[in-house]
Every structure is written in structure tokens, then in C-alpha cells.
Amino acid sequence: MNPHAAYLDPILTRHGRQVVNLMQILREAQEHYGWLHPDAIDYLAEQLAVPRAKIEGMASFYAFFYLEPRGKYRVLFSDNITDRMLGNVELMNRMCRNLWIEPGKTSEDGLVSVDFTSCTGMCDQGPAILVNNIPITRLTESRVDAICDLIREQVPLAQWPAEFFQVVDNIQRKDMLLTEGFVPGSALQAALARGPQGMLAEVKASGLRGRGGAGFTTAIKWESCRNAPGEVHYVVCNADEGEPGTFKDRVLLNSYADKVFEGMTLCGYVIGAKQGFLYLRGEYRYLLEHLNRVLERRRQQNLLGTGILGKPGFDFDIEIHLGAGAYVCGEESALIESLEGKRGTPRNRPPFPVTHGYLDQPTVVNNVETFAATCHIALNGGAWFAGIGTEKSTGTKIMSVSGDCARPGIYEYPFGVSVRQILEDCGATNTQAVQVSGPSGVTVSRQEFDRILGFEDIGTAGAFMVFDDSRDMFEVARNFVHFFAHESCGFCTPCRVGTSLLRNLMDKLHNGLGSPYDLAEIEKLNKLLLSMSHCGLGHTACNPVLDTIAKFRPAYDARMLHQDFTPAFDLDWSLQAARQMTGRDDSGAHLSTVEEQNP
Amino acid sequence: MSKTFTLDGKTIPFKDGQTIIQAALEAGYYIPHLCYHPEFKPHGSCKLCTVKVNGRQTASCTMLAAEGQVVESETPELNEERRALTQMLFVEGNHFCPSCEKSGDCQLQATAYHLGMMSTHYDHFFPNRPLDASHPDFLLDFNRCILCSLCVRASRDVDGKNVFALAGRGIKTRLIVNAKSGRLADTDFAATDKAASVCPVGVILPKRRGFAVPIGQRTFDKQPIDAYVDNRMVREEG
Ligand code: SF4
Ligand code: SF4
Ligand code: FES
Numbered sequence: 065m066n067p068h069a070a071y072l073d074p075i076l077t078r079h080g081r082q083v084v085n086l087m088q089i090l091r092e093a094q095e096h097y098g099w100l101h102p103d104a105i106d107y108l109a110e111q112l113a114v115p116r117a118k119i120e121g122m123a124s125f126y127a128f129f130y131l132e133p134r135g136k137y138r139v140l141f142s143d144n145i146t147d148r149m150l151g152n153v154e155l156m157n158r159m160c161r162n163l164w165i166e167p168g169k170t171s172e173d174g175l176v177s178v179d180f181t182s183c184t185g186m187c188d189q190g191p192a193i194l195v196n197n198i199p200i201t202r203l204t205e206s207r208v209d210a211i212c213d214l215i216r217e218q219v220p221l222a223q224w225p226a227e228f229f230q231v232v233d234n235i236q237r238k239d240m241l242l243t244e245g246f247v248p249g250s251a252l253q254a255a256l257a258r259g260p261q262g263m264l265a266e267v268k269a270s271g272l273r274g275r276g277g278a279g280f281t282t283a284i285k286w287e288s289c290r291n292a293p294g295e296v297h298y299v300v301c302n303a304d305e306g307e308p309g310t311f312k313d314r315v316l317l318n319s320y321a322d323k324v325f326e327g328m329t330l331c332g333y334v335i336g337a338k339q340g341f342l343y344l345r346g347e348y349r350y351l352l353e354h355l356n357r358v359l360e361r362r363r364q365q366n367l368l369g370t371g372i373l374g375k376p377g378f379d380f381d382i383e384i385h386l387g388a389g390a391y392v393c394g395e396e397s398a399l400i401e402s403l404e405g406k407r408g409t410p411r412n413r414p415p416f417p418v419t420h421g422y423l424d425q426p427t428v429v430n431n432v433e434t435f436a437a438t439c440h441i442a443l444n445g446g447a448w449f450a451g452i453g454t455e456k457s458t459g460t461k462i463m464s465v466s467g468d469c470a471r472p473g474i475y476e477y478p479f480g481v482s483v484r485q486i487l488e489d490c491g492a493t494n495t496q497a498v499q500v501s502g503p504s505g506v507t508v509s510r511q512e513f514d515r516i517l518g519f520e521d522i523g524t525a526g527a528f529m530v531f532d533d534s535r536d537m538f539e540v541a542r543n544f545v546h547f548f549a550h551e552s553c554g555f556c557t558p559c560r561v562g563t564s565l566l567r568n569l570m571d572k573l574h575n576g577l578g579s580p581y582d583l584a585e586i587e588k589l590n591k592l593l594l595s596m597s598h599c600g601l602g603h604t605a606c607n608p609v610l611d612t613i614a615k616f617r618p619a620y621d622a623r624m625l626h627q628d629f630t631p632a633f634d635l636d637w638s639l640q641a642a643r644q645m646t647g648r649d650d651s652g653a654h655l656s657t658v659e660e661q662n663p
Numbered sequence: 664m665s666k667t668f669t670l671d672g673k674t675i676p677f678k679d680g681q682t683i684i685q686a687a688l689e690a691g692y693y694i695p696h697l698c699y700h701p702e703f704k705p706h707g708s709c710k711l712c713t714v715k716v717n718g719r720q721t722a723s724c725t726m727l728a729a730e731g732q733v734v735e736s737e738t739p740e741l742n743e744e745r746r747a748l749t750q751m752l753f754v755e756g757n758h759f760c761p762s763c764e765k766s767g768d769c770q771l772q773a774t775a776y777h778l779g780m781m782s783t784h785y786d787h788f789f790p791n792r793p794l795d796a797s798h799p800d801f802l803l804d805f806n807r808c809i810l811c812s813l814c815v816r817a818s819r820d821v822d823g824k825n826v827f828a829l830a831g832r833g834i835k836t837r838l839i840v841n842a843k844s845g846r847l848a849d850t851d852f853a854a855t856d857k858a859a860s861v862c863p864v865g866v867i868l869p870k871r872r873g874f875a876v877p878i879g880q881r882t883f884d885k886q887p888i889d890a891y892v893d894n895r896m897v898r899e900e901g
Contacts, residue, residue: 102843117828117841124830390832407829412707412725554810554836556708561751564834565785592747595720596710 068104071096086405099130125407127389128346135170135177137215140194144183144308145543146466152191162212183308184347187466188234188473197349200228233315234473239460242476248322251439260334269446271458276431277525289418290335292426299331299340300429306391307502309527312462313432321358327435332380340382346389391551396429409555410599453479457518465490467530484513494533502527503544504604507611538619541612542570548605559602562593573623668732683723693889698811699724746778754785757806765865767881773888797848807865818858826852
């Protein structure tokens with residue numbers, strides 16, 4: 065008898081022993097043990113009749129699955145640039161010093177591990193960490209010290225002070241989506257009165273475009289999926305909000321979940337789907353119980369399940385699928401792969417998900433905010449919606465504002481608002497740049513603050529990170545480049561190798577060893593990533609560097625050692641460990657130069 | 664009348680359902696490629712086979728041929744980018760050709776020659792990848808793995824075994840075998856498997872057969888890779 069069977073059997077049963085549920089099975093299995101024991105993998109492989117290499121291959125793709133023991137307390141520091149600006153590195157060093165551990169390693173007694181992770185979506189209340197996947201916000205030195213005490217005394221997480229775990233919505237400006245008073249079921253009633261075709265016509269008339277960044281017209285997606293032949297159709301809500309600096313879905317799911325689920329149900333009605341999935345990013349694990357409660361209530365209200373609102377044949381239900389730390393799963397075909405319990409590798413397209421999505425069936429994948437918006441279209445009609453915003457960008461957009469400003473948080477505006485307006489509203493002063501739409505978006509400089517948000521100018525998924533004059537825009541770009549190298553899925557050559565090469569070049573510049581040659585190399589890499597990469601991650605990985613080179617050139621020039629060629633290899637730097645070990649501290653050892661170059 | 668598209672100005676016939684690279688190779692025109700193999704479902708990951716279709720770059724091993732497409736392949740621009748990809752593959756792993764049993768039969772090496780690659784250009788990563796010599800008949804030298812997944816596909820789709828799988832993510836992506844110990848000897852891999860002969864580089868190597876064919880008389884010593892055109896011929900010779 066496998067020693068892991070006792071806790072794995074109920075999990076397997078709950079998931080119908082289906083391989084497509086492998087990711088959820090692994091997540092629950094891991095919640096039991098803190099990591100995935102090789103014997104547990106053996107048991108799962110045998111029970112699910114899959115090769116164990118498939119399970120290992122899948123698990124090792126995701127940052128939050130552990131194939132080796134981790135600490136009983138697993139601390140992950142969010143490492144977005146906004147966390148950096150709030151001093152996360154110093155706080156992490158403090159924690160490691162307190163606990164006598166090295167970053168990335170587990171303490172010898174197996175008690176604790178501390179590491180970095182990509183942006184956890186708490187930029188308006190950072191610096192943030194995850195402890196065993198539960199967020200703690202507004203970290204300070206004293207909070208760090210308190211956490212270290214709790215860990216050393218092995219206090220169970222449930223008994224830690226509640227205020228540590230407080231995540232606030234921080235809504236600063238409301239428009240249609242964030243206005244309270246939505247009555248669950250009201251949008252469905254309106255849609256039922258219109259019929260599926262009628263509802264589709266309203267979505268068409270509304271001009272609604274996807275809120276995830278790409279801006280694809282929603283009605284076209286719904287219509288192609290509706291018309292695509294298939295045994296079953298699926299609705300998928302993309303809540304894998306991984307773009308650093310974006311946290312609006314967190315708020316929508318926390319306080320407006322009914323709108324999101326109702327929008328998904330509307331879509332199911334229009335395209336004839338019976339099953340919906342909400343793909344929730346692993347970082348938002350803490351919202352799972354809340355969301356399941358909302359789903360349960362909606363079932364009781366006959367807003368989900370069979371014969372919704374008394375209409376025979378209108379059957380639809382929603383399941384939540386939790387991600388496990390992979391930014392690339394925000395790409396819709398990678399998300400579907402992940403939903404099927406596989407590595408989150410973007411598929412070869414065409415075919416597109418609208419015809420061949422989940423389990424190869426026609427599938428609509430839309431963003432959280434897009435679904436929420438469809439409720440308002442059902443309630444007030446497409447023409448009304450189209451009257452808001454601009455001609456090409458109808459409706460409103462929720463912005464996640466963070467960085468150097470007095471009032472970070474959530475701001476909803478009709479499309480067409482200028483960057484300057486948002487900066488004024490959030491109380492930003494001496495702003496030198498705004499990163500709109502995260503690392504894959506654009507760096508907007510002071511001269512461009514009159515540009516507007518909208519598909520005709522700056523398309524956006526909603527991140528708005530503010531940098532004042534005290535910030536070094538080179539370091540901003542370098543943080544983003546590290547992010548892409550960390551999150552590349554590794555499938556295609558240009559992105560797998562290219563993002564790491566780019567990271568090394570930026571580190572070379574950071575170390576003060578740059579030359580114009582490196583800038584030329586960066587341009588070449590950019591061209592290659594853009595033309596050869598498999599998906600959007602590779603296509604956009606160079607954006608922040610190119611933007612900052614173009615707009616903040618002095619930040620790069622300051623790092624040039626020579627005006628011509630400089631090798632990446634530095635003799636003194638390479639010899640420093642040896643020199644320190646042999647106790648050399650004479651001036652010929654150049655230890656001080658090395659330290660200056662590598663802070 | 665069969666349907667056609669043009670490749671660098673030449674007319675290429677194709678059957679419905681064929682990809683651009685399939686039709687091109689069948690018609691005798693070489694497009695560089697590494698992860699494509701005519702016997703397997705395309706993977707589309709190495710991106711060496713990228714061509715311009717009606718002005719847009721796309722992998723020709725996954726793109727279906729369509730009537731009237733205008734395809735460009737042998738352009739200086741595309742070949743320069745392919746060369747850069749090849750260089751990336753070289754620096755990502757540890758490729759020391761002079762001491763490699765596959766030298767001369769290796770598609771990565773042959774493609775590099777074809778593309779006129781004179782140096783690896785980028786800084787080497789020098790990854791630390793241990794060897795697996797556990798199996799009595801075969802050796803795995805992961806240092807040379809280009810993650811093309813051909814062995815994964817061959818073992819799964821032809822041998823019905825799933826001996827190999829890709830693991831990890833990003834630059835840490837690696838090949839693993841289907842055993843708790845992580846050793847090839849503990850899998851059901853056999854020398855007669857399709858997966859044993861499919862590796863385009865020098866990872867999956869038979870033991871006790873080193874340098875049986877002298878350097879100078881090997882597949883790509885006889886003629887360059889583009890002269891073989893149809894991939895199958897390379898396999899049979901090599
Ligand atoms: S696998 Fe090919 S490229 Fe790599 S070392 Fe061997 S011969 Fe050279
Ligand atoms: S071992 Fe060979 S066939 Fe398998 S993925 Fe690596 S390079 Fe490809
Ligand atoms: S041969 Fe087409 S991507 Fe590798």
C-alpha cells in the first residue's frame with residue numbers, strides 16, 4: 065500500500081480520476097504535504113494511468129509546484145518593480161538575516177524557505193509576500209520581524225494576526241463596472257427576454273473589445289464560437305492576471321464576482337455552452353473559498369445549474385481552476401493547455417480556441433472585466449454602451465494604479481482619458497514616466513502625457529505604474545527583462561534563449577560594463593524576438609528596453625564603460641572570490657572596484 | 664490541376680492538409696529545420712523553418728499550404744535570423760563538436776554550416792547537465808539537447824512508451840526520462856525503439872559504436888544538408 069494513498073484517494077475521487085484535472089489534483093495533493101513527494105507522484109501516475117514523466121514535466125513547469133521539500137513556511141516576496149521601489153529587497157534581506165537562511169534555500173531544519181516570485185498583484189499595497197500562498201501586504205521592518213517570530217515559534221498561519229492578511233480593494237474612482245447595486249440575475253433576465261441572437265446583436269452594437277490587452281472584438285469571438293461545429297462549447301474566464309502592475313481582476317473578483325459569473329453565464333447562453341471555467345491565478349488562491357461560496361449561492365438562486373431562471377434547456381455551471389504560477393498562461397491557448405492539466409505552452413495557431421479550444425471544442429476565452437461589462441450591455445443595451453468612451457474604444461476601463469503617487473488603487477474611467485488626467489487624480493507629482501499595461505506595454509514619457517487610453521492610442525490591460533524623477537528608468541527596464549526571462553515558457557528557441565541573453569546584457573550594463581555595442585545587440589535581439597517568437601511573450605519582451613533606450617537614453621549612457629566595445633568578461637570581477645578566499649586585500653586585488661560595480 | 668503556391672518564385676504543388684515545409688521538401692526545395700521530421704506531428708518550436716508567407720513570418724512546419732500563397736525562404740534577412748537561432752542553440756547547451764560522436768551526422772552542425780555560421784557569437788551559458796550512462800546499450804548526453812522533442816514524439820507516438828518528456832520552464836527547460844530514479848536504465852527504453860534513432864544531435868547515442876564511421880565519411884561530409892532535401896534520406900544515411 066502506497067503511504068500516500070490515504071490522502072490522495074479522496075482527492076482523486078473528487079476529481080473523477082480524470083487526467084484533465086491533473087493540475088487541480090496536484091495542487092490539492094501539495095496542500096496536504098507542502099511538496100509533491102516522489103511516492104505520491106508514483107501513486108498518481110498509477111491511478112491515473114499516465115507516465116510519471118508527464119506529471120513531473122507538468123509540475124516542473126509551474127513555479128508553485130514543488131518536487132523537492134520546501135520549508136513548512138514558504139515565503140515568497142513579490143518582485144515587481146513597485147515592490148522594489150517600496151524596499152522589498154531590503155526587507156527580504158532582513159528576513160533572511162533574522163532567520164539565518166539564504167534566499168532560495170530551505171532552512172536545514174526544514175522550517176522555512178524564502179524566495180522571490182513574480183508580481184503577486186498587490187502593487188497598491190506592497191511590498192507584498194505570499195506565505196504558503198496566502199498574501200500578506202504592506203510589509204514593514206516590524207512586520208517582517210513579527211513574521212520571523214511567528215515562524216520560529218511555529219505558530220500556525222491561521223493564528224497569525226488577521227491584519228497581516230488584509231487585502232483592501234482601494235477603489236478610488238467608480239464608473240459603471242464598479243458601481244454597487246447590481247442585482248444578481250437581472251442581466252440574465254434581460255438577456256432571456258432578448259434571446260441568444262438578440263443578446264449577441266447587443267454585444268455587437270456595443271462595440272465591446274476584450275479587456276485583457278489585445279482588444280479583440282467580443283461579439284466576433286462569441287459569434288464564431290457559436291457558429292463553430294462541436295459536440296460541446298465552453299466558456300472560459302481568464303483570471304490569470306499576471307501582467308505585473310495589474311490588480312483590477314483581484315478587486316472585481318473580490319467585490320463584484322456576481323457580475324463576472326453572470327457575464328460568463330450570458331456568454332454560455334449566447335454560444336450554447338453548458339460549462340464554464342474560471343482560470344484563477346495561483347497568487348489569488350486566497351479568493352477561492354469566497355468565489356466558491358458565490359457560485360454556491362448562485363446555484364441556490366437558480367442562476368447556475370439546470371433550467372436557469374426557469375428556462376428549460378438553459379443549463380450552465382462554472383468551475384474554478386487554479387493556476388500555479390506561470391505568467392504565460394495568460395495567453396489564451398496556453399491557458400487552455402493548463403486547463404487541460406498540461407504544461408502551459410502556447411499552441412500552434414490556427415486553429416484558434418473559438419473553433420478548437422478546451423478539449424478541442426469551440427471555446428470563448430475572455431477577460432474578467434470583459435465578462436463583467438457584458439452584464440451592463442444586457443441591462444442597458446449595446447447602443448447605450450457604445451455611447452460611452454470613444455468611437456473605437458467603447459465603455460469604461462479599470463486601471464490599476466501603483467508606484468509614485470499619493471493614492472494608488474483602482475480607477476475606472478470611460479475610455480479616452482489622458483495619462484495626465486489619471487496622474488492628477490492619483491496625486492502623482494514630478495512624474496517622469498508611466499508604464500502603461502505592464503512590462504509588455506509602453507513606457508510613456510513626460511512629453512506624451514496627453515496621450516489617451518484607448519485602442520486608437522494606448523491600448524491597455526489596465527496596469528498604470530508611475531515613476532517619479534527619483535527613479536532610474538534603466539533599473540525599471542532591467543526588472544521587466546528579468547521578469548520575461550523568468551516567465552518564458554521555454555518552448556521556442558528565440559524566446560527561451562533570447563530573453564536570457566537579453567537579461568545578461570542588461571546585467572552587464574547594470575554592472576557598469578556596457579558599451580554601444582550592447583545596445584546594438586539589444587536591437588538585434590529585439591528584431592529576432594519580434595519576428596521569430598511563438599507567442600506574445602517573446603514578441604513584447606524587448607518593449608521596455610527599446611522604449612527606455614529611445615526615451616531615457618541618459619540612463620543607459622551613464623552605464624557605458626567605454627564608448628566602443630567592452631567584453632562581458634571582467635578579470636577582476638571573476639577573480640574576486642578567489643582573492644577574497646586567499647585573504648588578498650591589497651590595492652592590486654581591486655576588490656573595491658568590484659564591489660562598486662556589483663552592488 | 665493541383666493547387667500551388669510559390670516559394671521564392673518557384674511554383675510548388677501541394678495537397679490539402681500539407682504544410683508548407685512538407686510540400687516544399689517533397690518538391691525538392693530545402694527549408695532549414697530541426698524539430699520537424701516528416702514522420703511526426705510538427706512541434707513548431709525551433710523556429711528555424713520560419714518563412715515569410717504573404718509578408719508575415721511564420722513557422723513553415725505548422726503553417727498549412729494554401730492556394731496562391733507567396734512564400735519567401737532564401738532571403739538574406741531570414742537566413743541571418745536562422746543563423747542567430749542556431750547560435751542560440753549552440754550557446755544554450757555544451758556543444759564540443761570535435762569530441763562528439765555525432766559530428767558529421769549532426770543536423771545542428773550541418774545546419775550551422777549551411778547557414779554559414781562562423782562563430783557562436785553569444786556568450787556561452789555553459790549549463791551543468793549530467794550524463795546518463797545507466798542504460799546497457801545507450802548513452803544520454805544532455806549537454807547537446809536542443810529540446811526539439813523528437814524523441815518525446817517518437818517514444819509516445821511510435822513506440823507507445825513515453826520514455827521521454829520535457830520538464831522545467833524557460834531557460835531551465837530540460838529533457839527527463841520516465842523513471843523515478845531519473846535514469847534511462849529504469850525505463851522501458853530499448854535499442855530498437857524509434858526514439859533511439861531520431862535525435863538530430865548527439866544526445867541519444869548507442870554505446871560501443873564510437874567513431875565506427877570515420878570523420879570525413881559521414882552523412883554531411885558527403886554532401887551538405889540541403890542536398891538531402893527530403894529528411895528521410897538523412898535518416899537512412901545517418
Ligand atoms: S550535437 Fe552536433 S552540434 Fe552538438 S556537439 Fe555534437 S556535433 Fe556538435
Ligand atoms: S534528446 Fe535529441 S531528440 Fe530528444 S529533445 Fe533532445 S535533441 Fe531532441
Ligand atoms: S522545424 Fe519548424 S519550428 Fe522547428
